[in-house]
Amino acid sequence: MPSNVILSINAGSSSLKVSVFSYHPHAPSSSHPTPLATIQVTGLTAPPATLRYDRGDHHIKSQPLPETDVNSQETAYEYIIHHLTSDAGLPELSHPDDIEFACHRVVHGGDYDKPVRIDRDTFHRLEELSDLAPLHNAGALTIVKAVHDKCPQASNIAFFDNAFHHTLPEAARTYAIDQKVAKRNKLRKYGFHGLSYAFITRSVAAHLAVPAAELNLIALHLGSGASACCIKGGTSIDTSMGLTPLDGLPGATRSGSVDPSLIFHFTHDAGKLSPSSAKGMHITEAEEILNKKSGWQALTGTTDFGAISAKAEQGDAACRLAFDIFVDRITDFVAAYYVKLGGKVDALVFAGGIGEKGAQLRRAVVEKVACLGFAVDQGRNERPDGEAVVTDIGEEGGSSKHRVLVCQTDEQAEMARECVQDADGLRRPA
Numbered sequence: 001m002p003s004n005v006i007l008s009i010n011a012g013s014s015s016l017k018v019s020v021f022s023y024h025p026h027a028p029s030s031s032h033p034t035p036l037a038t039i040q041v042t043g044l045t046a047p048p049a050t051l052r053y054d055r056g057d058h059h060i061k062s063q064p065l066p067e068t069d070v071n072s073q074e075t076a077y078e079y080i081i082h083h084l085t086s087d088a089g090l091p092e093l094s095h096p097d098d099i100e101f102a103c104h105r106v107v108h109g110g111d112y113d114k115p116v117r118i119d120r121d122t123f124h125r126l127e128e129l130s131d132l133a134p135l136h137n138a139g140a141l142t143i144v145k146a147v148h149d150k151c152p153q154a155s156n157i158a159f160f161d162n163a164f165h166h167t168l169p170e171a172a173r174t175y176a177i178d179q180k181v182a183k184r185n186k187l188r189k190y191g192f193h194g195l196s197y198a199f200i201t202r203s204v205a206a207h208l209a210v211p212a213a214e215l216n217l218i219a220l221h222l223g224s225g226a227s228a229c230c231i232k233g234g235t236s237i238d239t240s241m242g243l244t245p246l247d248g249l250p251g252a253t254r255s256g257s258v259d260p261s262l263i264f265h266f267t268h269d270a271g272k273l274s275p276s277s278a279k280g281m282h283i284t285e286a287e288e289i290l291n292k293k294s295g296w297q298a299l300t301g302t303t304d305f306g307a308i309s310a311k312a313e314q315g316d317a318a319c320r321l322a323f324d325i326f327v328d329r330i331t332d333f334v335a336a337y338y339v340k341l342g343g344k345v346d347a348l349v350f351a352g353g354i355g356e357k358g359a360q361l362r363r364a365v366v367e368k369v370a371c372l373g374f375a376v377d378q379g380r381n382e383r384p385d386g387e388a389v390v391t392d393i394g395e396e397g398g399s400s401k402h403r404v405l406v407c408q409t410d411e412q413a414e415m416a417r418e419c420v421q422d423a424d425g426l427r428r429p430a
C-alpha cells in the first residue's frame, strides 16, 4: 500500500516546529500516522535561534543558526523545507510535491471549532483574526501562503488552538460587559493551546488507563506563551487565556493579566497604532507593549526561562522576582481549578518547554500547592524519563493525594492524528 506524507507545522511565538508523518490512505481512520522526522527552530525571540533535527529515533543534529539567515517564522520555514527535502535519509519527502496535507496550527480561529481546509475565503477570515493573536496568526498565514505557492498539490488545513475550549460554560466564557457589544464584536473568552490540551488529555488518559471522558486534570502548558486549563470529563471547563493569548499567565514577552486600566497610566499613546502594524494587521501601542515588551524580557532582559531559573538560584534579584511571579500566578490558577473540580483531580500536568524542562519551576509550584495534596519525588522531578510521553513525578504515599505528571506535549502529532481521522473530508477536491 502506498503511503502519503503529512507536514505538520506549528508556529509558536518563539519557535517553528515541523514534523513529517506518513499514513496509509486506506488504513482505518482510527490509526495513527507514523512519525518520520521532526525539525525545530527554537529561540526566535532570543537569537541566535537553534536548529534541532531528529529522524526516526535518531537525533541528527543541534546547531545555532546565523541570525542573518533565520530570524522570523517565514525564514525559519524556508530553511526547514529546504533542509527536509535535501535530506537523503528522508526519501518520502524529496520534493515539496510529495506533501499531501500541510497541517497548520492557527492560534486564533474565532468561532471555528474544528479543522478546515484553507481556501481563499477561510484565508481572509483568518487574516481578519490576526489582530487578536498578534504574535501568531500572521506568521502562520505567511507559511500557509508559502506552502500554497511552492506546493500547489498540497491540501492546506488549519487546526485551531481555541477549538478545544468550545465547551467552556457560559459563565466562564462571558465577560461582564455590555452584552450587545460583546455579541456584536464576538468579545468572549476563547482560550488557546488547545491542540496541546487535546494531546495531553488523550496521552494522560492512556497513561492512567482511564477513559478520556472520565478524566479530570489541571493542565499547565508553560512555553513562551503560558496557560492553565481546567479539564473535567475530558473537556475544557476553564482556561487562563481569554479573547487573546495575552490574558492569564505572564510569558516570554507578554504581561499576562494586569488591571486593564494600567496601560493608560503606562503610556499616553495606548490607543495609537504601533509602527509594527502591517497591512491587514492593526496593533495599538497598548497591545505592542503588553504582548511584545513585557513578561520575562522586560523583567530580566531575556526570554530564556531556563537561564532565568538558573540565575534566580544564583541570587540574581531580577530573575528571582520573575521566577517568583510565575510561581505565584500559576499557583492561583491551580487553586482555582482545584475548587472548580471539587477536589476530584486525577493529576496536575506540566507541559510546554518550561513545564517539560523546568524541574526547578515544577518543584516550586508543587511546594506552593502541597496543602491540596500534591507532592513531587525530587529524583524523578530532576530526571523525568526523556523517552516517555507521560512521566509520573509525584511522591509515592506520604502527603501525596494526587498525581503530578510531566507530558511531552506534541501539537504537530495532534494535528496529524486529527487530519488522518478525517482525511477524506479535508482533502482538496481533485
Ligand SMILES: Nc1ncnc2c1ncn2[C@@H]1O[C@H](COP(=O)(O)OP(=O)(O)O)[C@@H](O)[C@H]1O
Pocket: 012, 013, 014, 015, 042, 222, 223, 224, 225, 252, 303, 304, 305, 306, 307, 309, 352, 353, 354, 357, 358, 359
Ligand atoms: N531547561 C529549561 N528550563 C526551563 N525552561 C526552559 C528550559 N529549556 C527551555 N526552556 C524554555 O521553554 C520556552 C519555550 O517553550 P516552547 O513550548 O518550546 O515555546 P513556544 O511557545 O514557542 O512553542 C522558553 O522560554 C525556553 O526558555
Ligand SMILES: CC(=O)OP(=O)(O)O
Pocket: 011, 012, 013, 014, 107, 161, 192, 193, 223, 224, 225, 226, 245
Ligand atoms: C497561544 C500561545 O501563546 O502559543 P505559544 O505558547 O506557542 O506562543
Ligand SMILES: [Mg+2]
Pocket: 012, 013, 223, 224
Ligand atoms: Mg508552543
